[in-house]
Amino acid sequence: MALVEEGDAADSGALQRLMPRFFPAYCLLVAAITFGYALYDPFQIDGDAVAYMDIGELIRGHIWAGVVNGYWHPLYPACLTLGRVLFHSTRENELHAYYLVNFAIFLLQMVAIVCFTDAIAALRTTGDFLLGKTELRYLGLGLLVVASQRELSLGKVRPDALLQALLLFAMSSLLTHLRTGLVRYTGLMGFALGLAYLTKSFAFLFGLICIAVLIAFRWWWQETPAARALLSGTVALVCFAVVAGPYVTALSRQKGRFNFGESGALNYAWYVGGTEKMHLEPWQTEKFGAAEVKLKHPEKQLMESPGIYSYAQLPYGTYPDWFDTTFFNDQIKPKTAIKGEIRRGSRNVVLVFRYVLNHPEPVVLLALFVALGAGLSFNWRSGADAFWVVPLGLGVVIWAIYGTVNVEERYVTVGYLAIVLTLFAMLRNGRIRALAGAMILIFAVMEPMESLRKLAEMRRQESVKHLSAGWVHPETVEAVKGLNQLGVKPGDSVACIGWRGCLYDQYWARVAGVRILTEIYAPDGPADGYLEAMPNRAEAIETVRRQGDKVLVGYFNEARMTGRTAATEGWQQLGESHLYALPLNLPSGAQTKPAKVGHAPSMSDED
Incomplete structure (x- = not known):
């Protein structure tokens, strides 16, 4: 038995030396393969993408009245505009620039994943944890590759990947503050959350929750004096307000009331309250659902049957009805709809299971580790021993917020990553560390290789169709x-x-x-x-x-x-x-x- 243990220890030491040395090469491998998707990922543009492109066009033309939009936020369109300027693109070839912008965002996600896994690993107290910092890095990047092929692909001109990167940076800063107590990390957290809000309005509510969690954890679990905990939360809130405040002010002035975005309220009215989503008119009371509807400037109906509508009153957007749906649906106020919540909640439960079944790799890997003797350490003691509470809890919060309205894979991936990576960080059993490291490395390498196989097939299909690039439609x-x-x-x-x-x-x-x-x-x-x-x-x-x-x-x-x-x-x-x-x-x-x-x-x- 002693000889076996000595052999295991030697294998573990050799693998622990190999994995950090190989990590830079692994990052280059992942980036190189993903760059191929910026060239060959097929055309996937829809109405959402066109709205973001239109806002980017308005940013480029300094038409700020059109940029302020209650449904789509400006940071991602600004990134698109920057890409178009850097590559001197026209409308005929702008998609190539946008795919490259998405590739840059993917690289940002890689950095964010590493920051997040490092923050979790550093917050843990010493013990026989199964996975070290390097193994968690490999796992996180492998899961990112999976997500980039399934719901966050480069061919989708949407802001969800950028939002994911910013939320991961925010949570990393929060965890680092909990470990060090340095206030500057709360400022970084607030700054990242502010940028996340400028990407999607979801981050406004989530940002406030993060600040509340920061104060509560510092005071309750870490037994920090209340004044110091409140100071940390205040710094985060001020930095968040400095970044998000100007846009909230502009949006509130446009709507004539306090407003940080209406995508959540409208989606609740549509999916839960049963309100008609398209072409609602003031006299169609039977289509109001559970919402209170007093439309300020509805679409002009030119004919009832067939339904013919004019969008000329909104001077912006390729298709104004979807460029800013909050304009035509202004003053739809959702009300609590219990029956709708039950119906939609049941549907969202199905979508949660579908998401998990569509991402079986970490579930299988976690189950194998548990079968081999690893255990999850749910330690509630004060201080760093409860490191898992914050990232796991915030991941659940992301799922819960979307679960009340509409679960889409691209929305909840960041919550999924926070939950899964935290669960793996909680595993204890140092005796199988060498085996666990090898399994993580195999998983991390196999995912880019599978992506390379798909990339080669995309290139072949484009050759058959005589296309010069994936973005050509x-x-x-x-x-x-x-x-x-x-x-x-x-x-x-x-x-x-x-x-x-x-x-x-x-x-x-x-x-x-x-x-x-x-x-x-x-x-x-x-x-x-x-x-x-x-x-x-x-x-x-x-x-x-x-x-x-x-x-x-x-x-x-x-x-x-x-x-x-x-x-x-x-x-x-x-x-x-x-x-x-x-x-x-x-x-x-x-x-x-x-x-x-x-x-x-x-x-x-x-x-």
């Missing part, structure tokens, strides 16, 4: 080319029909430089079936024409767009895309051509 290119051929110019207004061409896939309008100011609302599927079944089609199209829009654009099934029926007559296919345009107010001499008949173009195999 033939549908958009062809649609813009077709609009230009019809005589539609940047700055023109257009109309749209159908959910796909209006809300979900509106990037064609941004690249063309046009604004969608009128919509014929058709919520499901290709719009051609809806158009054919419309009893007053001629009246509806004439209503849209009177708004002055150049063309009416929709996403259609090409096989049904024959041009030989009343519904399809006059529609022009935009290049080799699924988008079609009906001329409304085009200049004389505009180029038109008969609609094509045939199968859907091969470039859109992904649709």
Whole structure:
């Protein structure tokens, strides 16, 4: 037995020497593979992404009245603008710059993960903890690679990865303060939370909770004098207010009341209270749900059936209805809805289990460590022995806040990382440390290798489709080319029909430089079936024409767009895309051509 223990100790020592030496090379490996995704990650742009791009455009033009937005916050759009300036991008190739911005944010997340795991490891008292600082670093980066392939991919132009990095920095500063007692770390925490708020309004509530947790833990668990605990919390609050305060002030002035963002309130009204999400009008009381609705400036309804709406009153955004939905939904005040909370809560429980099942690696690894004899140390004693309370509790808080409304994977990953990494840091059993380190190293290396395999397949698929890069989207290119051929110019207004061409896939309008100011609302599927079944089609199209829009654009099934029926007559296919345009107010001499008949173009195999 002694010989076995000596062999284990030698193996453990050799592995503990190897892992720190290999760590810089591992970081370079992860960064290099992820950079490949900045080149080849496929097109994943939706309406949310376009709204952030539009805000970035307003920042670049110093149009601050349009930047202040109750639904989308400005820090991520500012990063997008910086990337576009650095790479001298135009709207035609801006996505490449945005993918590179997301890559820079990924590198920031790597630093944040290391800071967080180091802060947890440093806060622990000496003992037979299973994983050391280096092993936790490998585990954290491996989990980050998993998240970047599943819900935080570089092809998604969204702020969730940036928010995750900033919240991890904030929690790292909080844990470091609990270990050292140095007030400067509370200032760093407040600063990081302020930047997180400028990324998403969720961080306002979470920031206040972090400050309250700081004061409570210092006073209760660490038995710090109340005055010192309050001083630490006050410094954090002041730094948070210095960063977040100007935007809160600007938003409150815009809304005429104290306001730090309305995305949470609106989502509660929509998902829990049953309030109609799209195109709510003041007289539609049956669609108010549990909310109190007194709309200040609702969308202008031009026709009730079919629903036709004008967005001309909001002067910003490619698709104003989603550029700032708080403008058209101003004065929707959600009320507590018990039945809705039960219904939505049940759904969110299912989504939680789905998330865990979609991220089985750490669960399996944790179970294996426990089966091998490791145990979780839930020590409630005062001081650093209760190191796990704060990060584990804050991770649960993140899940709980989103769990009351809507659990999406990209929202809760930061909470998941906080919980999982803390649980691994709590494991004790030094006798299997060598085996545990080897298992962590295998997991950490296998994830980038799997990412490399996926990257090679992406590159192969793009070669088959003759694409020069992942961010190139033939549908958009062809649609813009077709609009230009019809005589539609940047700055023109257009109309749209159908959910796909209006809300979900509106990037064609941004690249063309046009604004969608009128919509014929058709919520499901290709719009051609809806158009054919419309009893007053001629009246509806004439209503849209009177708004002055150049063309009416929709996403259609090409096989049904024959041009030989009343519904399809006059529609022009935009290049080799699924988008079609009906001329409304085009200049004389505009180029038109008969609609094509045939199968859907091969470039859109992904649709």
